[in-house]
Amino acid sequence: EADIYQTPRYLVIGTGKKITLECSQTMGHDKMYWYQQDPGMELHLIHYSYGVNSTEKGDLSSESTVSRIRTEHFPLTLESARPSHTSQYLCASSERTGRFTEAFFGQGTRLTVV
Amino acid sequence: GDSVTQMEGPVTLSEEAFLTINCTYTATGYPSLFWYVQYPGEGLQLLLKATKADDKGSNKGFEATYRKETTSFHLEKGSVQVSDSAVYFCALRVGSARQLTFGSGTQLTVLP
Numbered sequence: 001e002a003d004i005y006q007t008p009r010y011l012v013i014g015t016g017k018k019i020t021l022e023c024s025q026t027m028g029h030d031k032m033y034w035y036q037q038d039p040g041m042e043l044h045l046i047h048y049s050y051g052v053n054s055t056e057k058g059d060l061s062s063e064s065t066v067s068r069i070r071t072e073h074f075p076l077t078l079e080s081a082r083p084s085h086t087s088q089y090l091c092a093s094s095e096r097t098g099r100f101t102e103a104f105f106g107q108g109t110r111l112t113v114v
Numbered sequence: 115g116d117s118v119t120q121m122e123g124p125v126t127l128s129e130e131a132f133l134t135i136n137c138t139y140t141a142t143g144y145p146s147l148f149w150y151v152q153y154p155g156e157g158l159q160l161l162l163k164a165t166k167a168d169d170k171g172s173n174k175g176f177e178a179t180y181r182k183e184t185t186s187f188h189l190e191k192g193s194v195q196v197s198d199s200a201v202y203f204c205a206l207r208v209g210s211a212r213q214l215t216f217g218s219g220t221q222l223t224v225l226p
Contacts, residue, residue, distance in 0.1 A: 006157075040219075041152075041218065041219035042216075042218050043203070045213050048212055058213075090158065102148060102214075103214055105159070110155075
């Protein structure tokens, strides 16, 4: 069973607020990911981390930012939430790159900005 | 680039019906293939995988065979249950890629 946790599970917040979505894993994985899942269910990679102090943007442009100060922790921050940020956010991790490597997912955070 | 094409949903079946969800792919290298399942309100869970041609992945009654000649990895189950209602994602990964490439997902609803 995967040990990757996201909090909160659900968040309703007003426009202009700063928010941080938490993601932690206890598997010691170097690689971590943030995906945004649209209502049509498609997954879009928005951030990727190779390891501590190493992050890069994903395929889908996002106004969010991430940090990776510790291996186990990969928080995502929105400085000023807008209704267009309403979405499901999924955090994932994997042990390494390479074609055999699966990703483990957290339960997701459903964000609603009103 | 790499891409995955999945059968469009939603798919609605009666309990005990046979399930097939089609998945085809294009890849820049030799991929591993995966099926993930997302139950309502949850994240994705790995359902099964296959890492080379002709491999069959199986789990919880689901099966998929890696067909290199047709670049396909169709998901099948002989008798679906209401509890199988979920969204199913086909995915691939080649060695050089930093991430999995996902299909668009197929919503399955099983009626009692």
